[in-house]
Amino acid sequence: MERSVAQRIQQIRDEIGRIRSAFAEVEYISSGTLHTRMKVCGKSGCRCAQDPQARHGPYYEWGHMVEGKLVRRVLTPQQAELLQHAIDNHRHAKRLLRAWEEQTERLIELQAPRQP
């Protein structure tokens, strides 16, 4: 029984180690959402007014919360590509954090069980 608890604790430590290694590989991280838009310019005679295929763009806009307020920022295509990578990483990091929390809870239960 004792040995089994020790094994379970080691398994959890190994899992936490894998989570920490996954974090170590993350460099770019951003919250928020990336929007891609096609625009109508409003110039008379421009085809974009009639033809959806002739709309201008794509234009990239990043929306994210700063101190409770939504901040929007226009990005270049290259910035948008990097930002999308950072947003994907953020999602991945949140999943890792949740997994880390769950493993920590199990570890606490095993290391310091409630006395009967």
Ligand SMILES: [Zn+2]
């Ligand atoms: Zn136009």
